[in-house]
Amino acid sequence: MLQQAAFTKVEAEKKTVTGADLLLEALKKEEVEVIFGYPGGAVLPIYDKIYDCDIMHVLPRHEQGGIHAAEGYARVSGKAGVVIATSGPGATNVVTGLADAMMDSLPLVVFTGQVATGVIGTDAFQEADILGITTPITKYNCQIRNIEEIPRIIKEAFHIATTGRPGPVLIDFPKDIAAGLVERPAEPEISLPGYQPTIEPNYLQIRKLTEAVSSAKRPVILAGAGILFSKASDLLLEYVEQQKVPVVHTLLGLGGFPADHPLFLGLAGMHGCYTANMALYECDLLVNIGARFDDRLTGNLAHFAPNATVAHIDIDPAEIGKNVPTAIPVVGDAKEALTMLVKQEGKPPEHSEWMQTLEGYKKENPYWYENSDSPLKPQRVTEMLYEKTNGEGIVVTDVGQHQMWAAQYYPLKNPDRWVTSGGLGTMGFGLPAAIGAQIADPSATVIAILGDAGFQMSTQELAVIREMNLPIKIAIFNNRSLGMVRQWQQIFYQERYSHSKIPSQPSFVKLADAYDIKAYEINSEQEAEKILAEVMKDKEPVLLDFRVAENENVYPMIAPGKGLHEMVGVKK
Amino acid sequence: MKRIITLTVLNRPGVLNRITNLFSKRNYNIESISVGETEQEGISRITCVVNVDNDRVIEQITKQVNKQIDVLKVADISDQAVVARELALIKVQSTPQNRNEIYSLIEPFRASVIDVGKDSLIIQITGESEKIEAFIELIKPYGIKELARTGTTAFPRSSQRSNHKTNYSIV
Numbered sequence A: 001m002l003q004q005a006a007f008t009k010v011e012a013e014k015k016t017v018t019g020a021d022l023l024l025e026a027l028k029k030e031e032v033e034v035i036f037g038y039p040g041g042a043v044l045p046i047y048d049k050i051y052d053c054d055i056m057h058v059l060p061r062h063e064q065g066g067i068h069a070a071e072g073y074a075r076v077s078g079k080a081g082v083v084i085a086t087s088g089p090g091a092t093n094v095v096t097g098l099a100d101a102m103m104d105s106l107p108l109v110v111f112t113g114q115v116a117t118g119v120i121g122t123d124a125f126q127e128a129d130i131l132g133i134t135t136p137i138t139k140y141n142c143q144i145r146n147i148e149e150i151p152r153i154i155k156e157a158f159h160i161a162t163t164g165r166p167g168p169v170l171i172d173f174p175k176d177i178a179a180g181l182v183e184r185p186a187e188p189e190i191s192l193p194g195y196q197p198t199i200e201p202n203y204l205q206i207r208k209l210t211e212a213v214s215s216a217k218r219p220v221i222l223a224g225a226g227i228l229f230s231k232a233s234d235l236l237l238e239y240v241e242q243q244k245v246p247v248v249h250t251l252l253g254l255g256g257f258p259a260d261h262p263l264f265l266g267l268a269g270m271h272g273c274y275t276a277n278m279a280l281y282e283c284d285l286l287v288n289i290g291a292r293f294d295d296r297l298t299g300n301l302a303h304f305a306p307n308a309t310v311a312h313i314d315i316d317p318a319e320i321g322k323n324v325p326t327a328i329p330v331v332g333d334a335k336e337a338l339t340m341l342v343k344q345e346g347k348p349p350e351h352s353e354w355m356q357t358l359e360g361y362k363k364e365n366p367y368w369y370e371n372s373d374s375p376l377k378p379q380r381v382t383e384m385l386y387e388k389t390n391g392e393g394i395v396v397t398d399v400g401q402h403q404m405w406a407a408q409y410y411p412l413k414n415p416d417r418w419v420t421s422g423g424l425g426t427m428g429f430g431l432p433a434a435i436g437a438q439i440a441d442p443s444a445t446v447i448a449i450l451g452d453a454g455f456q457m458s459t460q461e462l463a464v465i466r467e468m469n470l471p472i473k474i475a476i477f478n479n480r481s482l483g484m485v486r487q488w489q490q491i492f493y494q495e496r497y498s499h500s501k502i503p504s505q506p507s508f509v510k511l512a513d514a515y516d517i518k519a520y521e522i523n524s525e526q527e528a529e530k531i532l533a534e535v536m537k538d539k540e541p542v543l544l545d546f547r548v549a550e551n552e553n554v555y556p557m558i559a560p561g562k563g564l565h566e567m568v569g570v571k572k
Numbered sequence B: 001m002k003r004i005i006t007l008t009v010l011n012r013p014g015v016l017n018r019i020t021n022l023f024s025k026r027n028y029n030i031e032s033i034s035v036g037e038t039e040q041e042g043i044s045r046i047t048c049v050v051n052v053d054n055d056r057v058i059e060q061i062t063k064q065v066n067k068q069i070d071v072l073k074v075a076d077i078s079d080q081a082v083v084a085r086e087l088a089l090i091k092v093q094s095t096p097q098n099r100n101e102i103y104s105l106i107e108p109f110r111a112s113v114i115d116v117g118k119d120s121l122i123i124q125i126t127g128e129s130e131k132i133e134a135f136i137e138l139i140k141p142y143g144i145k146e147l148a149r150t151g152t153t154a155f156p157r158s159s160q161r162s163n164h165k166t167n168y169s170i171v
């Protein structure tokens, strides 16, 4: 009798699982600690289950903010960022974030609601073909057609998003699938016969590379974000110290190698420093580890590393040889490759002349700007932010001049402390990404360095910062212009400032007040000193409206179409 | 130059969309694409004929395609001895008077007439693209009313000659 009762109970439990239950159970299995989500009609069955679920849920004030927050979270935590959006407009609102994450290889698992399977294709209310829209900007996407498949598909989604070259995965979730009942399916097994990223590099290629380094006269390592994704910073340091090969970073790689190390040459690329760019230009061996030779890094390809043998370590074989002909391709994970390289104990190169040349470049061509107490200089503000945080904050930026100043004047010592939109260059990224970064590392000092224009593309997320009392330091470099656009118009369009000056910005202090966030307008270096000393240690959010010089330019600079050796503005 | 790429893919929804999307995203030029099931359940074969400027592009294409999650295998079989076939249906104007003349063209191409109407014929022809093109040229003067081609599908031959100049079969 008793036995039978127990049996029926188990049977009943088996039957009572909905698609939404399976979704949340799968998220728990993946140890998801936060969901960035926004409800709506098609995801109501899911939200009804979220109501009882103990996974943290953050409600952004726009789905785009939600997905950028998930990106910031992913970049700092190394885990997949999870997003839920409703069908139609909710789904299309995450499109920019998907494209951004695809470009910068950030692991995301995004769930979009979809109209019920019976009406798909009928232009039903809030129907959008989100699979069609997002195919080119996702690592993978699919729609759930059977409730039984939910556990397997979600497990596969996390696997795809976080392994190999990371990227965003989108799962389209029809409403009836979320609401439907099913017997609990068996433990899922991943079945992805077509997806087997190469992790371990070919030994012969590692030998070849080791020999190339030993015999190089002017070697340089270009370290990209691949170093961060594979958590290979320590190994990079070990290898570099063993071989004494100098390192330059891509914009996205910053922090992968300690900026205060004597073998660090700096940021390379369009607004990189003289030494790093000249090292790439003059080297005879270029070892690219986990960078994709983006055009903002290489400048004109015809002039890129003209005398170098190129070696390229990348987990994505399609990146090797895509832009730059590569003599020594190494397909594999950066960490594995570096482990093997270190073990080789190759003879370090004889390159004292090269090192002297580079030392000379460093001494003679540091970043420069002309300081003044007022107007306040953005470069100086960045330095002060560095000083006040001992260079140990998490720096999150938006896109524009301030982003470049942050890259130049906040020399990061540690990995995963830098969150920026590199490949897509998405304005509006910074503020929400800072939210994700702070959630990923609650004890860190997160500084969101934003432009006055980019800030206004996601201002609404201040509400989340207040609500969660995230102690983010929001530093707006307010130059009353679309600074980077203004700079280009000044230099390339005869100072014809077409729609790049916005003298009538709203009062950001009053705006912050509306969100109940403490805020200061700062006009001089002196004021900045005083206020930063007061607020940087606060366990509360603060908005700092730095009224910086309007017409400051980012230098050095490589004009489009020019080579890395053709920098302008290297010296005063 | 023309290259033939064959893909073995999991037959999941959206896989073809992903492949064609990739071609347009990367600005590659597809000449033809044909898809069908294979001897294994759930696995399809896609044959693409692409026009590329140099080897680097074809290398990129195969790598990018290979990266797709549902793609099991990619091969550029252009440099192998291959059997490549395409099918075309051609509806051509024809009167009882010139019917015989048309039949005499059909025969050497091993094409066949699969439908005869009052004033038209439907011809089916299979073979390599070049052969089909040659046939179309010959038949054009009679007036082609409709034309449908499947695109190439191809296999490497079972025995590969070690030194082959012509990559294509003759028939």
Ligand SMILES: Cc1ncc(C[n+]2csc(CCOP(=O)(O)OP(=O)(O)O)c2C)c(N)n1
Binding pocket: A398, A399, A400, A401, A402, A403, A425, A426, A427, A428, A450, A451, A452, A453, A454, A455, A477, A479, A481, A482, A483, A484, A485
């Ligand atoms: C969504 C989006 N729209 C437009 C651009 C082009 N763009 C790049 S930088 C920039 C100006 C940004 O101005 P601001 O946020 O004030 O930063 P600043 O350059 O002044 O530091 C613009 C418009 C972009 N990157 N992203």
